[in-house]
Amino acid sequence: MQKKLLDGFEKTFQMRGLRITQQRLEIFKALAGSSDHPTAEKIYAQLRSTMPTISLDTVYRNLHTLQNHGLINRVTTGQSQARFEANLTPHHHLICKICQKITDISWQEFDKLAPPQDFNQWGDIKEKQVTLSGICRDCLKDKKSS
Amino acid sequence: MQKKLLDGFEKTFQMRGLRITQQRLEIFKALAGSSDHPTAEKIYAQLRSTMPTISLDTVYRNLHTLQNHGLINRVTTGQSQARFEANLTPHHHLICKICQKITDISWQEFDKLAPPQDFNQWGDIKEKQVTLSGICRDCLKDKKSS
DNA sequence: TATTATATAGGAAAAATTATTATTTACAAG
DNA sequence: CTTGTAAATAATAATTTTTCCTATATAATA
Numbered sequence: 564m565q566k567k568l569l570d571g572f573e574k575t576f577q578m579r580g581l582r583i584t585q586q587r588l589e590i591f592k593a594l595a596g597s598s599d600h601p602t603a604e605k606i607y608a609q610l611r612s613t614m615p616t617i618s619l620d621t622v623y624r625n626l627h628t629l630q631n632h633g634l635i636n637r638v639t640t641g642q643s644q645a646r647f648e649a650n651l652t653p654h655h656h657l658i659c660k661i662c663q664k665i666t667d668i669s670w671q672e673f674d675k676l677a678p679p680q681d682f683n684q685w686g687d688i689k690e691k692q693v694t695l696s697g698i699c700r701d702c703l704k705d706k707k708s709s
Numbered sequence: 710m711q712k713k714l715l716d717g718f719e720k721t722f723q724m725r726g727l728r729i730t731q732q733r734l735e736i737f738k739a740l741a742g743s744s745d746h747p748t749a750e751k752i753y754a755q756l757r758s759t760m761p762t763i764s765l766d767t768v769y770r771n772l773h774t775l776q777n778h779g780l781i782n783r784v785t786t787g788q789s790q791a792r793f794e795a796n797l798t799p800h801h802h803l804i805c806k807i808c809q810k811i812t813d814i815s816w817q818e819f820d821k822l823a824p825p826q827d828f829n830q831w832g833d834i835k836e837k838q839v840t841l842s843g844i845c846r847d848c849l850k851d852k853k854s855s
Numbered sequence: 856t857a858t859t860a861t862a863t864a865g866g867a868a869a870a871a872t873t874a875t876t877a878t879t880t881a882c883a884a885g
Numbered sequence: 886c887t888t889g890t891a892a893a894t895a896a897t898a899a900t901t902t903t904t905c906c907t908a909t910a911t912a913a914t915a
Binding site: 762764 | 891892893894895896897902903
């Protein structure tokens with residue numbers, strides 16, 4: 564490992580007992596520095612410019628590792644391709660049915676709402692999340708012009 | 710086609726201009742008669758007992774056709790494999806993070822809540838849906854016993 | 856620095872979905 | 886009822902998405 568001081572991500576990994584590898588750091592940074600909820604493939608494509616030998620398997624493997632350690636989330640969508648985010652603060656999503664763009668939103672009025680008591684008999688509810696879907700501005704524009 | 714009176718599903722297809730094929734009917738019936746939000750593969754396996762020659766492609770193709778006509782929904786999940794439902798009445802989902810079981814729930818207090826006005830600048834919002842996730846009763850039991 | 860367990864690359868494999876094409880079927884018009 | 890035609894199907898192949906395998910490399914530690 565380099566002599567330089569540990570940055571925030573390295574500390575995060577260290578605290579979890581995760582080995583600090585270049586690939587792992589870059590994958591995590593790529594996610595943390597983006598707001599478009601990228602796919603594994605997209606992160607792979609992005610990192611290849613600076614790490615030409617990284618493999619897609621490594622991207623997938625580490626996305627799962629990070630997810631298992633609660634450092635990133637897989638977004639709940641209606642597509643087959645997985646989408647990820649590093650934004651761990653509770654929030655919600657707007658998803659465009661056409662271009663699949665995902666936008667983070669906050670909705671405090673919803674956050675205050677407690678799920679009905681009887682849901683608890685189902686089991687142990689850990690998260691509550693809203694997904695709003697529709698057609699985004701850009702896609703509405705494209706529709707009109709055709 | 711048989712002489713018997715059209716059943717509800719056949720009428721539904723006819724109204725949409727969809728051809729009434731045996732495969733299409735069976736796929737739709739399988740979905741309408743289940744509450745477990747099956748995968749394409751599961752529907753395929755189920756139908757093969759009565760229609761041994763049906764192909765998986767036909768199942769996928771018709772699931773998309775039905776979805777495009779608004780007769781079924783693809784469920785929004787965090788898995789890669791697609792899950793479908795024929796329950797079109799507005800409702801929400803409880804998803805187990807372990808066994809991936811999906812349970813329909815209703816939450817009227819949420820349904821009454823209108824999304825904040827400023828979400829509208831994003832585009833045209835068509836649906837709002839809550840996904841609650843956690844660990845179901847059965848999986849909690851399994852966890853304890855290990 | 857040497858040791859050891861974990862992570863990686865690269866290729867192959869598996870899982871999930873969609874496309875291609877020849878054949879069959881629904882259904883409407885005669 | 887027969888026939889014509891567009892649409893749907895089965896079978897197979899191809900893609901896409903994700904995971905596995907294994908030899909090598911690397912991070913953490915002693």
